[in-house]
Amino acid sequence: MSKRILVLILIVAIALGAAGTYAGLAFFASGSSSDSGISSDDQNLLSQLSEQQQSLEENMGKMSKVVDAFSIIQENYVEEVDDQQLVEGAINGMLESLEDPYSVYMDQETMEQFNEQIEASFEGIGAEVSMVDGNVTIVSPIKDSPAEKAGLKPNDQILSVDGESVEGLDLYEAVNKIRGEKGSEVVLEVSRPGVDDPLEIEITRDSIPLETVYSETKEVNGKTIGVIELTSFSENTATDFKKALTNLEDKGMDGLVIDLRGNPGGLLPEVEEILKNFIPSDKPYLQIEDPSGKKTRYFSELESAKGYPIVSVIDGGSASASEILVGALNEAMDYDIVGEKSFGKGTVQQTVSMGDGSTIKITRFKWLTPDGNWIHEKGIEPTVEQKMPDYYYTNPMQLEEPLSYNQSDDQIENVQIMLEGLGYEPERTDGYFNEATKSAVEAFQSDQDLDVTGEVDQKTAEVLQTSIVEKIRDGQDDKQLEKALEIVSQ
Structure with missing residues (x-):
């Protein structure tokens, strides 16, 4: 028996199985009616069954092309191909053709991993993700989660996980790379709207808070x-x-x-x-x-x-x-x-x-x-x-060389906004490293027991970012909540 006939038989068997289940339901429903004849409910069921049969016949005609493709690949591809691989690929392809990031297929292995992770008390980074235009995208970090503490933001696009690109992966494959045991570390490379260069964000996985x-x-x-x-x-x-x-x-x-x-x-x-x-x-x-x-x-x-x-x-x-x-x-x-x-x-x-x-x-x-x-x-x-203060929108920094006096750079603007948000006075936030910015950096370094150099090296940048995140998490300068309270109390 040829593979093409075998595949066709399998498809017909599955389709007839579905139709048989529906027909059985119709039979038992009519059997419970009175002996005087077929009830209106039974007539409706029979009508629906007829429509299902007609739809089945139409779909079988369309499926012949899929069967042809399956046979062509199996009989002509240069290397041996697993039947299950082709079936899984066909299902994924149909869903991808919908161009809907929320319609996805999870094979048996992925589903088992997903269920195990749900039952494992939610350990990971704590962020809702979605596939947007083919990119793994942060919808939102969860409150008090490692993702929030590390500075992930809505609409961040994840480019790689621990140096491995996520390009070509489906959403659940990417999520499985990001998740992990409490205490383990993961480095995400992300592209952030409005930021020219990708950011590297290191996150220590933890138990995710269940309180909502x-x-x-x-x-x-x-x-x-x-x-x-x-x-x-x-x-x-x-x-x-x-x-x-x-x-x-x-x-x-x-x-x-x-x-x-x-x-x-x-x-x-x-x-x-x-x-x-x-x-x-x-x-x-x-x-x-x-x-x-x-x-x-x-x-x-x-x-x-x-x-x-x-x-x-x-x-x-x-x-x-x-x-x-x-x-x-x-x-x-x-x-x-x-x-x-x-x-x-x-x-x-x-x-x-x-x-x-x-x-x-x-x-x-x-x-x-x-x-x-x-x-x-x-x-x-x-x-x-109502927007939040500017420092709420600052970004983590990766510095190859320290930022210092008389330089101009977008990273310096980021530093100045952070310093201003923490109560220091750089006098300007346009990205030019002036004397006032140097003095503000020195004051911050002194307060944080860092080497007082007046330059922003990677260590100073990390402490700046941590200080900003802590201030945000404490709810300070929450202009949006303040505005809501003002309106509701009028």
Whole structure:
């Protein structure tokens, strides 16, 4: 028997197996009806079965070309080729042709590794990644993770891992290289928008924090304002959010700020449960569009809106479920959004088992805002734009030679912005290393017990970066949160 006939038989067997399962369901359904005849439900099932059969026949005709390609490669390629390799390649090729970074195939080995990593208490660098235009891209580092502490930022594109290029790898292959055991080190080469040269960022892997809800109160203009920060939407996020919200309400808060900065999204049911706390039943909180274009609106059972104002805070790392939340609060309730434009992910994925341990994660739906807007690849614009201080946007540095007096360089501008952010006075931030910059460097080196040279060598640059990251993590000069608190306390 030829390989071409064998492959064709396999495809037919799989297809008939699927049709047989559907036919069996139809048979058992009709068997449960009354003896007087076929019910309307049975007629619908039979009609659907007929459509499935017709679709199957059409698809079988199209699959003959795939069978031909399989046979040509097997019978003519200069070296021996594994059948499974060709099948896996065909599946990957079909998904890649969709040009959708969120639709991916995980073979049995990759799926096993993925499951093991999920069960292994989340050890790694702690960053949500996606494939954007063929590049492994940081969506957002997780709060208090090694990635955040090392200075990774949304939209950083990973070029290599420990010196090995990730070009040509799929997302899960790249992620497997980045992940690792707690305490181990990894060096990522990244390309950052607005920075000419690639950056090398060294990260020590650690256990990734599982907590997703943080809450506190702040006194502003004589009012008690609750602040809830959501770092992602995972299992129990909605339950923990409800507990935090109830606790703040019991304290008599006068307004609420929901901080979604750096939140890459997560589970759709979790954000839906959170929205049911705020959006009354007379307004949809979300719309879902299926592959046929049919739109379904979703409503809560809430009788009335909260009696206090609510403001959301977002940035470029706020994606997916975060955007669902802020989009709903803004369009359904006209609540303000403070910060910077969000990431822009407006699709929902589902996983489909292939029956052999492998899985396809495929984009199944579009999610739309209450007014029916699709924000995919556009993001959500804040109603009140507010940037952070300049030092929040500085970058790690790799220096081959020290930076010194009378030089001009983009790296020097970076240093000057850091120094200014730390309270030193370089007098200028245009990249020219003047006397005031030298004095500021000397003062910083003295305060940090470094060699006082007035030059910025790699050691000084690293301590500068660490000091800036620590100040950012302490929440100092948080202009976006300050603006949100100002609005909600008016």
